[in-house]
Amino acid sequence: MTDILIVEDNKELANLLCDFLRMENYTVSVAESGEKALSLYEKYGARLVVLDIMLPGMDGFAVCRKIREESNTPILIVSAKTGKEDKLNGLTLGADDYIEKPYDIDIMLAKISGIFKRRYGVDEYVCGDLRINKATRTVYKNDVQLEMTAKEFDLLSLLVENKGKALSKEYLFNQIWGSDSFSEQQTLTVHIKWLRQKIEEDPKNPEKILTVWGVGYKYESI
């Protein structure tokens, strides 16, 4: 998964920001259009999307809406207009923050680092009787450590990060396996099953990882 997906049709600007971000050790990819952005996002996922609103073709708001439909991935809106409507629009669509163009690169970097800290800097997610530590990649249930394989841990993390949100099977698969294979469905469901056996009191009647029929799965919101 890429750290940051930059959506910006001005190549020069995109490359500049890209360089700065790479100096801070983020992995970065760039899309010049809304369509490209969505296809990159579908395929490889991203931990943050820096999204210019003024794009040729599909505009930034549409991209924002699409991404929000399937996940809570943080979105930082970049807008040239100073109009209040753009900001309001972005915020109500679920963007995490916005910045005006032209922006000061230091402010941009500070905002980005802030978003990462807030969202991913939390080493430990606590959900009911589970404690999930992303830094050490360990999971504790009532202070007893559960052994997790790599895929199991990634899957659990993804579900917990989007706690409460129904995530489509397709999204889950693409985020963890990177792109589409043939019998993706089965592979995912098998891993879900193993996860449930490890974390649920009664794996037959799951109370943490819930099935959303016709869609996918979600982690209980409480």
Added chain:
Amino acid sequence: MTDILIVEDNKELANLLCDFLRMENYTVSVAESGEKALSLYEKYGARLVVLDIMLPGMDGFAVCRKIREESNTPILIVSAKTGKEDKLNGLTLGADDYIEKPYDIDIMLAKISGIFKRRYGVDEYVCGDLRINKATRTVYKNDVQLEMTAKEFDLLSLLVENKGKALSKEYLFNQIWGSDSFSEQQTLTVHIKWLRQKIEEDPKNPEKILTVWGVGYKYESI
């Protein structure tokens, strides 16, 4: 726990914001100084702190740092200064967002609602006694959850999003089933019936999903 703790020494301004927030059904409390803010926070907690930086005595940055030491409660910084230094300071201390004084009340409300959405996953349509959450794909009627199938949920969402508007059967079918099949009519009406059985008090005399003769259906506008 209070929803929002406003830290602001200008009483007039604080009360104005307070009123607007209460109109949006948040519970609000106000502190006029940093010390007061911390003691209120210790005692009652808060789901969001709106923090003015310029305070008599202990300044906002100190309050921000203190709160961050013990929790990840979201913090929205308010500052009169336009200097870049302030923004950087606030963001690197772990504040979630930043707004400049004087601020537009709409932007402020949007930012606050955005923080709540992101952090607490509150993103729902409320219509009478129904609460529909698209992210979690859940429907509550008077705080009791209703089980919905995928198609039922999609159909209800579509109707509620266009609350009050009469939608043609053809439109409804195309939006949810993607394209036209032969006996689309029946299929749709059957699903409407199931929906009514779940959400209406008296499915025989629907008051929510109303039939528009010769056209289709609409969701009651109230």
Added chain:
DNA sequence: CTCGCACTTACACCGTTTGAAAGGATAAAT
């Protein structure tokens, strides 16, 4: 009153989910 549209009901089909288990791949150990 009559016609046509909407509603109801029941049933059969099909897709999704689930569980168990075997075969492959990969990494660690000897």
Added chain:
DNA sequence: ATTTATCCTTTCAAACGGTGTAAGTGCGAG
């Protein structure tokens, strides 16, 4: 290099629940 163990992928069959179809009934408009 070979063995061993662990993890990942794939497959299959069975059960469940959702979905669509069709026929009969009811109801509103003109």
